[in-house]
Amino acid sequence: MEWWLSIPKVELHAHLNGSIRNSTLLELARELGEKGTIVFSDFEHVIRKNDRTLCEVFKLFDLIHVVTTDHKTITRITKEVVEDFAAENVVYLELRTTPKRNDSIGMSKRSYMEAVVDGLRSVSSSNLDINFSCDDLEKFSKYQTKKKIIVRLLLSIDRRESTASAMETVNLALEMKDMGVVGIDLSGNPTVGEWETFFPALKFAKEQGLSVTLHCGEVPNSVEIQAMLDFLPGRIGHACCFQDEEWRKLKSYKIPVEICLTSNIRTETISSMDVHHFADLYKENHPIVLCTDDSGVFSTILSNEYALVSSAFGLGKMELFELARKGVDFIFAGNEVKMELMKVYESAARTLD
Numbered sequence: 093m094e095w096w097l098s099i100p101k102v103e104l105h106a107h108l109n110g111s112i113r114n115s116t117l118l119e120l121a122r123e124l125g126e127k128g129t130i131v132f133s134d135f136e137h138v139i140r141k142n143d144r145t146l147c148e149v150f151k152l153f154d155l156i157h158v159v160t161t162d163h164k165t166i167t168r169i170t171k172e173v174v175e176d177f178a179a180e181n182v183v184y185l186e187l188r189t190t191p192k193r194n195d196s197i198g199m200s201k202r203s204y205m206e207a208v209v210d211g212l213r214s215v216s217s218s219n220l221d222i223n224f225s226c227d228d229l230e231k232f233s234k235y236q237t238k239k240k241i242i243v244r245l246l247l248s249i250d251r252r253e254s255t256a257s258a259m260e261t262v263n264l265a266l267e268m269k270d271m272g273v274v275g276i277d278l279s280g281n282p283t284v285g286e287w288e289t290f291f292p293a294l295k296f297a298k299e300q301g302l303s304v305t306l307h308c309g310e311v312p313n314s315v316e317i318q319a320m321l322d323f324l325p326g327r328i329g330h331a332c333c334f335q336d337e338e339w340r341k342l343k344s345y346k347i348p349v350e351i352c353l354t355s356n357i358r359t360e361t362i363s364s365m366d367v368h369h370f371a372d373l374y375k376e377n378h379p380i381v382l383c384t385d386d387s388g389v390f391s392t393i394l395s396n397e398y399a400l401v402s403s404a405f406g407l408g409k410m411e412l413f414e415l416a417r418k419g420v421d422f423i424f425a426g427n428e429v430k431m432e433l434m435k436v437y438e439s440a441a442r443t444l445d
């Protein structure tokens with residue numbers, strides 16, 4: 093595992109509220125339990141459960157959102173999530189989250205995002221290119237030297253949202269470009285909502301120069317999958333339930349795929365590793381990048397996803413280092429950041445063992 097921890101990695105598919113530390117989640121739930129807002133033992137039972145179907149995962153997210161509603165908590169979890177990724181040598185993180193409005197506590201989509209940005213700032217004062225020493229991560233003690241992580245943000249549109257609400261998120265993303273927002277994600281329960289509802293906002297985002305990534309094919313839905321591919325998003329996530337025609341389109345359009353192995357297996361969208369599409373896409377040299385999806389919910393870390401590929405598909409260290417390096421080609425940040433990351437990989441390549 094140490095080798096996977098030590099190589100530089102880019103994380104392009106991580107949901108903020110899915111990446112919370114279990115210990116933080118339990119602490120927050122306990123506090124709400126004491127106030128009588130929730131029944132702690134019910135919450136604890138759901139959090140500690142390991143195997144969840146896709147449907148159960150979305151129920152869990154609703155529960156997580158109950159304990160992470162206020163601005164202070166959003167700031168805290170953002171800081172912790174960035175620290176955890178940096179601790180395992182993630183050198184570039186595109187963190188995605190759904191801006192939430194909650195009138196009862198005076199939260200607007202903008203103030204939610206400002207709380208996220210405060211979290212990034214509290215990791216470091218050096219704007220969004222965050223330099224810091226990890227001092228509270230016992231699990232990676234060997235890697236607690238000074239680390240640098242570059243963080244950018246994607247604003248997610250939840251599939252439960254209306255066209256107007258999706259448009260509001262895109263406008264917010266445009267307003268927050270100078271705060272590290274580089275794109276838009278479409279996510280949420282794939283059995284809910286229609287592509288036509290989100291299309292106007294996503295099209296507008298693209299026209300305005302924002303990058304777009306879509307959760308695509310988490311459940312079988314040929315019509316939607318093909319419409320999504322024809323939209324030519326910058327990347328897609330998952331691609332689990334594709335038919336031949338959809339594979340053909342994906343490959344001919346060369347749309348990069350964010351691969352989330354543990355998530356796909358845990359949610360049973362893919363029945364086992366030996367039938368996972370990673371193998372075929374890798375063999376065909378299709379653009380792919382390994383990601384965690386929800387490291388908290390699925391109890392994984394990015395280094396573990398690399399270790400999994402090594403054991404399940406027999407890739408060697410050099411091949412995996414190259415796979416990690418290629419992830420840089422698919423980031424949504426601009427060329428300056430890409431060049432900086434290239435240098436990180438060049439220097440790491442010289443010290444490979």
Ligand code: 6MZ
Pocket residue numbers: 107108109110149153154188189190191248250251279280281282307310355359385386
């Ligand atoms: C689809 C997912 C997801 O935005 O509150 N999300 N959407 N498929 C998945 N695979 C299992 N994992 C997470 O983070 C949590 C939200 O991200 C989306 C869901 O909308 C979930 O509510 P934020 O930070």
